[in-house]
Amino acid sequence: MKKNTIDLQEKLQELLLAERNNYLQGKVADYIPALANVKPDLMGISVATIDGKIAGAGDYQQPFSIQSISKVFGLVMAMNRIGDPLWQRVRMEPSGQPFNSIIQLEWEKGIPRNPVINAGAILISDVLTSHFSASKLAFLTFVRKLAGNDNIHVDNQVYLSELKHGNLNAALAYLMKSFGNIEAEVPDVLSHYFTQCSIVMSCQQLATSLLFLANKGIDPRSQKRICSARDAHKVNAILSTSGMYDQSGEFAFSVGLPAKSGVGGGVIAVVPGYGVICTWSPPLNSFGNSTVGMNLMANITEELALSIYH
Amino acid sequence: MKKNTIDLQEKLQELLLAERNNYLQGKVADYIPALANVKPDLMGISVATIDGKIAGAGDYQQPFSIQSISKVFGLVMAMNRIGDPLWQRVRMEPSGQPFNSIIQLEWEKGIPRNPVINAGAILISDVLTSHFSASKLAFLTFVRKLAGNDNIHVDNQVYLSELKHGNLNAALAYLMKSFGNIEAEVPDVLSHYFTQCSIVMSCQQLATSLLFLANKGIDPRSQKRICSARDAHKVNAILSTSGMYDQSGEFAFSVGLPAKSGVGGGVIAVVPGYGVICTWSPPLNSFGNSTVGMNLMANITEELALSIYH
């Protein structure tokens, strides 16, 4: 396969160069000031493989707000903690709705469609809040261990900003609580949720942290099991049908990898049996996905023949 | 990989035997008499590989009503015929709704979410009706060529029965027409749609017919190109996010293959780079998918390590 013979570092440089001006087509998230102030022309890409290669180009070592990419870590923690009963409280189906729709949640009696839309991630935050004595610390510790870096931290300014503008997420949480599907107090759940969204990490840190998803649950560097092979499979399945908001189908069309984006401009994609790709460029398209990130993912997948649908 | 060393024929026998009594957990589709009368304990499985192997067990050579599996053939024909403009008239996103929901169609101004829910398949039928002088014959010819069998035909009793009970599909068609998204006359479109749904094929015929989807668009037997590699990728992507009605996410979880089911009890699954699996057992679960088919697909994928998410 191409992916084994190509000069990865050179390829990443080349792909990034081609996108140099495309950040102009998107719009940096501005629902909170802390995100709106990010420089729009920053961009980076990193690839980590299960056989130990790491490559990167551009601003791939600069930390950014991971936002919804944190849903992947939270999901793994919750599956590890409570196992299959989790799936009584959240489904695993695509939503076919904007990421923050409250309509479907009322229709389906407070059971979110999947764990990577906002309602689902808030539910996961409830699981963590209820099952860890200090869930925020536990989350940070989990991520630091995966990234092998104890300096990973929460951007407090982003956190406070999220909290202040989190009315829609509060509505989702209270609606689920009205259906009995939130156990902890809503302000505690939201505090956890916004904390994990406000973590800052670099492309390289994200790519290496998530390698276990490409390797049946085992971190290839430490050979430690992070989750069961079955759960790694589940995460990849969910990311394939639902990871890119209401553009998940189009992403499957044009890329063909399990992936998750965040409004901070990051995108991660898992290549089962090969590795993880992470891109970052803050300006977003109308679906909330990084414009440059979409392009980079399509191009690298094409160049390296990585799609799972071929 | 296990898939290359196992005795396929023996494995299929074994898997089928294990399901012997599980048909009792489902319910044969009864919205039309012609389907309701099928014997519930019939079951078959067939696997065809791109390197030429064919295996089967049980009633894998008995023809059954392919129903919604016909949407796969129709989609390929429409992409071949009109190319990318197709995607102005139908989206490629998961629906997050029951297969026949009219609500989403009104919300989204008559643009179906994807080509494998009913509204989308009716739209595809409109494309075929409008662009072929004899679309039903063209469809049948296409399928016969793929299956290498000129005896494949339409079950006229099923067709008439569908037509008589097709009020919901008529509602979908007229709603799309009210938004200007149906070009031909609705009765003609529905006549085409119900015709393609009423084709009868066996597991073995379906598995071999669809091998081009596992082989980047090229039929491995004839080496003829059926569609572009890019379009084969698209079909597999759509089937992965949306092929199993409102159980598509769960199917991705437990199986992990592009697939399409029909209310006749058939299921086809594409294994990119390997081959195609087809199962048949008429009794359905509450989502409209074959109960035994779901089990068989999960078990064979597990045994042969076929999932695309590992």
Add this chain to the structure above:
Amino acid sequence: MKKNTIDLQEKLQELLLAERNNYLQGKVADYIPALANVKPDLMGISVATIDGKIAGAGDYQQPFSIQSISKVFGLVMAMNRIGDPLWQRVRMEPSGQPFNSIIQLEWEKGIPRNPVINAGAILISDVLTSHFSASKLAFLTFVRKLAGNDNIHVDNQVYLSELKHGNLNAALAYLMKSFGNIEAEVPDVLSHYFTQCSIVMSCQQLATSLLFLANKGIDPRSQKRICSARDAHKVNAILSTSGMYDQSGEFAFSVGLPAKSGVGGGVIAVVPGYGVICTWSPPLNSFGNSTVGMNLMANITEELALSIYH
């Protein structure tokens, strides 16, 4: 009360004069050519009282397309014909949705919210089609008798135009049929529905025809009972909560009478114990109600102190 002492004829002239130029604020219905061609500056008003007075101003004797006002006649006929079982098939609740929404109809399993939204009126058309051997003729005969005029007829050009552009109504009909709530064949039901919509009548004819609704079911001229007092009450109740499309609440606010509008620009309002008002001016506001008609109804109700909410 003011309504008994005022010079009605003079008042109507005065009110109409004040609206002279306000037709410019609306837009004539253009979904079918036959309606789009009506002169926008035509306007008329007529009042008929149960004690025998008739007054009118402007084009109050010119026939126009009654459109949805026909739903009132159809409802009375259907109640007379099948009685209370009607309310098993259609509810009597406000819809809180645009007049032609298909969403609510799917939610509520094919039971329309009330008989004066499109779905409900189509259901009424099914009742008439199923229970009269020649329902169109029966309808016309009923209206002619009420108006005391045998020349009232159907505008065939409007009828054909409606039929051609009736895809959304066809969708509603087929959806109800899929739930088993339409008995006759859909094309027959729609043919009846569009026929009754295409009747042409003048303001004066409409006002006198509906006097029985202001008089507990008895036509004050002939002293014949047209419907039971209880059914007249029901019609007035429905028209109060639902007669003016999604502007029914605002109409209650600013006018305060049971009323029904049509996209031909007509509006009728019932004043229980007093009489019936009918206005006509083709240009419509964004809710599909006559702009000038809304003003005229508010002003005459104010001047004559007719509101039922005071």
Add this chain to the structure above:
Amino acid sequence: MKKNTIDLQEKLQELLLAERNNYLQGKVADYIPALANVKPDLMGISVATIDGKIAGAGDYQQPFSIQSISKVFGLVMAMNRIGDPLWQRVRMEPSGQPFNSIIQLEWEKGIPRNPVINAGAILISDVLTSHFSASKLAFLTFVRKLAGNDNIHVDNQVYLSELKHGNLNAALAYLMKSFGNIEAEVPDVLSHYFTQCSIVMSCQQLATSLLFLANKGIDPRSQKRICSARDAHKVNAILSTSGMYDQSGEFAFSVGLPAKSGVGGGVIAVVPGYGVICTWSPPLNSFGNSTVGMNLMANITEELALSIYH
């Protein structure tokens, strides 16, 4: 009219006696313990007229939790305080949905359909919270003045219980806030809302308090103007189309008066130009309206010929 000649006191006794056992057909609200403990067989009825008559039967002097009936007082206060700009923030249309639906609120961008569904009443609570320095006291003072009784108070146990079980209302409030349609802090708004819901009053107090609505805004006892005639008209219009939850249309059918119910089992109905009726019986039907209250209202309206639709 019958209403002027009948012996009111005797008639109320008779109507109440006929309902003696019908409370068994309903179910006392049990979403909070404080309401669930009310004795189900209590029942009362009171009529107050604008010419000074007061009559009552049964437990008509026993205070009960007025719940949603408080929405009427709040609406009048808010209209008095901010005038027409109120209608930029809440519509006046029937909802066609259960009283607490969040779906419509998302569809319509955080603008509630009307002020007597929960979302609308929470919005009114926001207006009061934002425009009165001590809105709860102002509310209580307003009600006490109308009832002429300084002992009217808030049931603190009900208040605390509402607060604890108010998750759905919190969801509605946060959703509106996310659309920018709530100005104060959500906990403050909800605290006001639950306070006004928790007021306890008797049938007689409610009937006399609301006489101004039957008298064009003027309290007939003190001859003081409580609100403009136009606003009294608006309140009656809203109560006619929307006051009885998703049974408003049926109530118009069978009763025909502007009315408002509460889950405490109370119902008030305004008879313009005549007076106010209040009934109380805790067991509710499936729509959340008092079963006995529905019957009593239908019967008294029939007996006294009070409907506005005749």
